[in-house]
Amino acid sequence: MRTSIRKSLCLALTLVALTSCGKGFLDEQPSQLPSGDQLKEAGKKSEDISLGFVNGVVSSFFKALQSTGGSHDDFAQKAFDISADLMSGDMEMRQSNYKWFQLPARLTSWQKDEINNYSVWRISYRTISLANGFFVTAGGDETVPGNSVAPETRFNWGQVKALRALAYLNLARFYGGPYSDATKSKPTVPVYKAADDASKPKGQSTLEQVYEQIVQDLKQAIEAIEGSGKSRPDRQYVDETVARVALARAYMDLGKWDEAYDVANKVITDQAATYPLIPAKELLTNGFNDYQTPEFIWAIDITKDNTGALLSFWGHVDVFTYGYAFVGARKAINKNISDQIPATDLRGDWFHPTMGVPWCKFFSASGKAAWEASGRQRYGVDRTWLSDIVFMRMSEVYLIASEAAARKGDDATSKTLLLTLLKQRTRDGKYTEVETATNALSHDDLLKTLLYNWRVEMWGEGQSLAVMRRFKNNVERSVRNGFLSGTTIKWDDPRLVYEIPQHEASNNQLIR
Known part of the structure; x- marks a missing residue:
């Protein structure tokens, strides 16, 4: 795995050389992607092209400098996570002489000509471009491959489906904003699929349509991976558990509490022993620095x-x-x-x-x-x-399941799930006190407690902006914050939603 991830971008760049006489698609905008014929031709020239696509897509989530020539806040998913947490205000930053991440801290990264905005767009569509390239070489992205297809291909097909969905989830969250009946018809971002001629621009899909694509991709990813009978070599790759956690995230954004609970609860039922919570005795010594930490569901070495x-x-x-x-x-x-x-x-x-x-x-x-x-x-x-870096871990799954249970009216189950997490987050000799207090919570106080636990447990992991929106939580910037100190930011502040980048708006006449 380590060798293939290391070589993934080299193989992807070899594909670029095969598919373009001019600028490669890794450097292009979504309105200027390669044609299906070009990708099919590239597939004929390398027997390792399938693996190259998979590893290239994985690498697009952590490789630095994919969207700029030298910005030190350009390192894909974890940079997006920092931006989201700074925008929400749960993460604060001191004033400094360094410009990196000041835009999201100032709540100005939403503007169409700002680099943090452009980075989310460019890298997300790079992921989508690589994913669609894989699907072209693998026969398409509409139907889950059947038993006539090699198990390894079915497994890879499912991985790429999940990764494409995660890219669209980033786009939906940054460019779409909070999901509701009032916003679901909002034109958001273009949705490119394998059958599209990606060298031609597309108009924006609605926020509802983007989420429909995310959910479909993740359901098909789970079906393909489970049907393949294959297991990932290690937790740097994607498997059905990663896809399920991503699906639960999407359902939470959509307010589909029953579906979110069912998916998260299945992960807990099936995988709690595989991904045990970091125990209390190791909580302050783990450091979140080793991708093989048992709790980590998806992480990179x-x-x-x-x-x-x-x-x-x-x-x-x-x-x-x-x-x-x-x-x-x-x-x-x-x-x-x-x-x-x-x-x-x-x-x-x-x-x-x-x-x-x-x-x-x-x-x-x-x-x-x-x-x-x-x-x-x-x-x-x-x-x-x-x-190392972590993208998903089991604590998030317990919080999703607990919150979803509470929101659908099952406070007892919600408390049981939350206490499973809190048992590993409580000082010696204090758990009985915490358990008694938690079980006595009213419904409203349970939701407040869940909000608190999201903000503390998942701090620095990129979920705070989605949590802020879901709980309709207005956040006061503290006196320690170097940006907008003392200001209360409303959960639906328009500065928390990105505009389409200027480059794309200028070159795609279908953007509204």
Whole structure:
């Protein structure tokens, strides 16, 4: 796996050379993608093209500098996660001399000519382009491959379906905004499928149509992967569990609580033993830095060959890694949230008591060890940038299932699920107290408790903007925030929704 991921972009770039006489499609906009005939021809020229597509699509979620020539906040999904958390206000950043991520912190990244906006668009459509290229070579994307197709191909088909759906989910969340009866008919983004002539522009699908495509892709991904009988080599690839968590996310955005509960509960029922929650005794020492952490459902092994160095999640969030958090552009939990963390909650110790940085949640193992061994306790000592990254973990699944259960009126089940998580997040000797208090919660107070747990448990993992919208939670920027300090941002603030980038709007006459 490590070798194939490392070589994936080389193989994808070989495909580019085969499919274009001019600019390659990895550098093109969605209105300028290669034709099906070009992709079929490329498929004839390399027997490894299927694997190259799969690995290329996976790499598009973590490779740095896919949309710009040198922006240090251009490293795909984890950069999107930071932007979303800064926009929501759950993550705060000090003022600094470095421009990276200031736009989302200032709530100006929505503008059509801003780089953080363009990065989500360009990288998401790069993922979609690679995915559709795979489907062209694999016979299409409409029908799940049957038993006549090799199991490996069916498995890869399902993986790519799930990854394409995740790209569209990013587009829906950033460019579509909150989903409701009032917004579902809003023109959002173009939906490109394998049968489309992607060298020609398309108009925007509605937000409802984008989510319909996401849900269809994920259901088909699950069917294809399970029908293949294959298992992924390791958790860097996608399997049916990853697809189910993505589907549960989409259902939560849509307010389909029964469906979200059913999907999340199946993951818990079938996979809780495979992906056990980080236990309380390891919560402050895990560091979220090893992709093989048992709780992690989908995570990437960062190596010398694929690290983005400074251009990485760790280069921006971890004070023990040499990077922007170390030199002053610190990402911290909103002080108003950390002030709510009770003494019984172990997660209070995830964050520095005065700075609020996640020094016991996200930390380089070698960097923190060197810091602890140093009499001067220096930050920023890890200059290898080899800490791994996580995209999905089991705690999110428990929160989805618990919230969905509460929203559909089953508070008892909601509390049971939440307490399963809290048992591993509570200090020694305090669980009975927490259990009693949780079981006594009214429905409204249960929802407030779930909101609190989302904001603390998933801090820094890119879910806070979706949570803010779902709970209709207005967020006050704390006094520690260097941007819009003391300002309350409403959950439906128009600055939380991106405009179509200027480049696409100028070149696609069908954009409204």
